[in-house]
Amino acid sequence: MVKGALLVAGTTSDAGKSVVTAGICRWLARQGVRVAPFKAQNMSLNSYVTADGAEIGRAQAAQARAAGLEPVADMNPVLLKPGSDRRSQVVLMGRPVADVDAMEYGALKDLLRTTSLEALKRLREQYDVVVCEGAGSPAEINLRRSDIANMGLARAANLPxxxxxxxxxxGVFAAFYGTVGLLDAADQALVSGFVVNKFRGAKELLRPGLDMIGRLTGREVYGVLPWLEGPWLDVEDSLALDGRQVAARPPYGRQTLRVAVVRLPRISNFTDVDALAAEPxxxxxxxxxxxxxDDADLVVLPGSRATVDDLTWLRERGLAAALRERSGPVLGICGGFQMLGREIVDEVESGAGRVEGLGLLPVRITFERHKRLARPEGQAYGERVQAYEIHHGVATVEGGEPFLDGCRQGNVWGTTWHGALENDGFRRAFLADVAARAGRDFAPDPATDFAALREERLDxxxxxxxxxxxTAALLHLIQHGPPPGLPLLPPGAQMGEPR
Incomplete structure (x- = not known):
């Protein structure tokens, strides 16, 4: 029986840690191994609500699906949600506990470390294998002393x-060598090997580099993963949005339906539109x-971790005026819905007090200290909708037509519900309505099954x-830990122990 654990780290953010972790979970689950994902500390604005009302990173929820499990808080015990360049909300075991800057975070690190290690211990007792995902890079030497997600976790739990x-x-080979070389001796002893991700071309061209990095570091290259076309669903890092344009599948109708998603500075839960991109x-x-x-048939104003600040950004960029002048369909989700209202009163998130909204929906928003975390169900367009909610802002609807606990007025819809578009019947009906209002000869594909597409992606x-x-070497690593006698690379061997 396979028994053990592994930490998947990365040379950079968006290197593919989440994807590789999900892939290993799915591969092990198909072998009959009871496997669970884990990320000690995640900094992400893409989150999910578990069945018992805990907030965790969206990527860990997807990894749980890859393992065939219902997501739980133990899989992501610490979630940091940046509200600005300097402050983040700390979500501990699925519940917000503080809003801190970097210095205040230091006072919490012992609690966060203890909580994370306890969560990992529980998972290792319940499952045969736990595949842990790191955060950023393990060679962030300025953060090593307080690290609980990378080498700090690996050292504490003796993880390969x-x-x-x-x-x-x-620069991948330089990144591999530099990652190992910047670590101290005890950390280097746990770094067991490498995976090259997102390769396009003939693998033979890589062979000299693979051989040389093996000789230089004394560590195995476990394989080269080719570039995978199409979007990886449930990404957690907004880096993945830079220049993103997704036409996921060939057109089904006679015309293409064009959706513009406003790329807010503090955009959150942008995965809400994954289901739109999956529609032919x-x-x-x-x-x-x-x-x-101008040429969008539908504009989506998505969620935000900093609603008032992002509303100010909309005004400064001229996007607020463009939205007010627009006659075509607009959908606001969570923070985007709040911006579309008449007024926002916020003494909690921004402390700005009373702020004028865009005035496109008859709604007033009041921010409350208690965060609403829920898995609501309802109906729209005669279709059943299951979703989830993550918000401080409470809407008072003063007119319009009811729409998923929000409202619709004219060509503008607003809701606090995330994940609603993943419901196939509702999504088709909504898109058919949007296409009719936009004058597009477009028909949603009645065969599109988003849940099945997600499973295909995980497969x-x-x-x-x-x-x-x-995979044989990977299983050996999981079961037996780091290979003994791994060589040390300078200058890490002389750096001394982190305190």
Whole structure:
């Protein structure tokens, strides 16, 4: 029986840690191994609500699905949600406990470390294998003393570490060598090998580099994962949105339906539009210029961790005026819904007090200290809708037509519900209505099954692991830990122990 654990680290953010973790979970689950994902500390504005009302990172929820499990708070005990460049909300075991800056965070680190290790211990007692995901890079030497997600976790739990590098960005071999070299001796002893991710081309061209990095570091390259076309669902990092345009599947109807998603500075839960991109013939773009709204059949104003600040940004960019002048369909979700209202009273998130909204919906928003975390159900367009809620702002609806606990007025819809578009019947009916209002000869594909597409995507990640990694060596690493006698690279060997 396979028994053990592994930490998947990365040379950078968005190197592919989440994808590789999900792929390993799916591959192990298909082998009959009871496996669970884990991320000690996640900094992300894409989150999810578990069945018992806990908030965790969206990527960990997807990894739980890859493992065939219902997500729970133990899989992501610490979630940091940045509200600005300096402050983040700390979510501990699924509940917000503080709003801190970097210095205040230091006072919490012992509690966060203890809580994370206890959560990992519980998972290891319940499951055969726990696949842990790191955060950022393990070589963030300025953060090493307070680290609980990378080498701090690996040291505390004696985990072998696999480092993933994104070759599409370039410099992957230097990143591998530098990652190991910047670590102290005890940390280096846990770094067991590498995975090259996002490779396009003939693997033979990589062979000299793979051989050399093996000789230079004394560590195995466990495999090369090819570039996977199409979007990875449930990404957690907004880096993935830079320049993103997604036409996920070939057109089904006679015309393409064009969706523009406003790329807010503190955009949250942008995964709400994954289901739109999965619909044949729907083109989804993330935009930040008013002119980019002109040819959109639907504009989505998504969630935000800083509603008032992002509303100010809309005004400064000219997007607020463009939205007010727009006659075509607009959908606001959570923070976007709040911005579309008449007024926001916020003494909690921004402390700005009373702020004028865009005035496109007859709604007034009051921020409360208690965060609402729920899994609501309802109906719209005669279709059943299951969703989840994560918000401090409470809406008082003063007119319009009811719409998923929000409202609709004219061509503008607003709701606090995340994930509503993942409901196939509702999504088709909504898009058909949008197309009619936009004058598009577009018909949603009645065969599109978003849940099935997500499962296909997770299977594809499992296939990548099974077909392109040395799975026998990976199993040995999970069960037996780091290979003994791994060589030390200077200057890490002389850096001394982190305190």
């Amino acid at each position: 570490v696999l480092v993933v590098g994104d070759i599409d960005r370039g 013939g729907v083109l989804v773009r993330f935009v930040s210029d008013p002119a980019e709204l 594809a990640l499992g296939d990548l692991v099974e077909q392109h990694l040395d």
